[in-house]
Amino acid sequence: MIRVVLVEPEGEYNIGFVARLCKNFLVDELYIVNPRANISEAFRFSAGGREILEKAKIVNTFDKAINDVDIKIATSSIADNNGDILRKSIRPWEILPLIQGKKIALIFGRESVGLTREEIFKCDFLLYIPANPSYPVLNLSHAVGIVLYEIWKNRELLTNPQTSTISDQSIKLIDKYTEILYKLLKRSDDDYKMYIALKRAIIKGVKDEEEARVIVHFLRKLYTRIIHNEKEMNNVS
Template identity: 40%
Template sequence: MEYQTFLDNIYVVFVEAETPGNIGFLARAMKNFALQNLILINPCKLANEAYFQASHGRDIVNNSLKFDSLGEFLEEVPIDFVVGTTGMPGGSYRLSRIPLKPEKMVQSINSKGKIAFLFGREGNGLSNEELELCDITVSIPAHPSYPVMNISHAAAIIFYELFKNLYEFDVEGLEEASLVEKNYLLGEMDKIVKNVDLPPHKIKTANRAFKNIIGRSFITAREAHTLTGLLRRIKIKMGQR
């Protein structure tokens, strides 16, 4: 699938992870969004906690690649676009820390090459020097009382933004109602409205309002059939045919 080819070219880079649990949590978030390439830069020693917290993402931890430094990784792996993450966005005085929101970040990345997402240390994040290596910086807005997110939580938000436009859910029962099905529903409502002693102009207004609601909503075929059946039962209770 095309979206999987795109995801296969994404590298998730964790710089100097301090706890094995966060490595596992990050791998778990990656698994949720079909990402496979985990890069660990000078990490803490992997322990059982990393595999436990990874849950179904244990294979991602097992297959992770380790490098002594970020520079070594960027020299050995031909990355086309580097995205840095920061919980401490800056301004004009620190250009490398002028961030994009996640949804804007997705519009800015070069999706045809290899992309690296850099996540920094749990305590201090990425350094200014590391952010200088990035093409863009992304930050997630959070409440000022506690603006810095756990790495796995931030990563999941970013991964979701990458993934959400690539994959369509195939869920049974979500087929949109056809014009015929919508017209049956409108017809049943029209019969009820005509039987409640409204003036002609209000009948027209009521039918127009109901049609507007149906037109603006994404009504599924099953919902249309259910509502049509309900209106028919109301007609029977009212003594209509």
């Protein structure tokens, strides 16, 4: 569940555009904290997002907009450089894994001054959209659009992956052969890492089914070579 929260937005066009974007990228809820602009004027810019704007929840405190969500993501045009929050600073493409099955709020501040430090500290993550360091300040609704697009896109790639089109069968075989190769070499329990690292890297890095099959073939040949040699050695001895 995704909620977009606008904190004290000042421009009616931005409110309207954000409603439209919520429709473009299937956002579940729009909350507006203390709007500083005329919402009825915002409808001029909402186009197909009219219904979302009609249903938008107007609240009078920041807390009321975030109380019932699992994860709160504050946004900033400026990569913040001090305070604990920094350690949790994230980029738009890193959001999706955080939100699976959770109720999240994406929180955008005022056009003029953004979010206050107090507001940011109430959140779990600080999101930063990378842009021209000499002028990174995006207009409010454009920042919203980019964040929503990234979530939509990554979700689509996840359900309908274009990058990883390898079959379950090939994944199983990559797993099988990296594991038995590791078992042949194993000296200590810690060696388990070799198997995990190689398996993961291959599954992540493989381009398509054809490449996957070539790699499985390679791993299988390595295995049979070792086994074959060692059988021969046993026969000799």
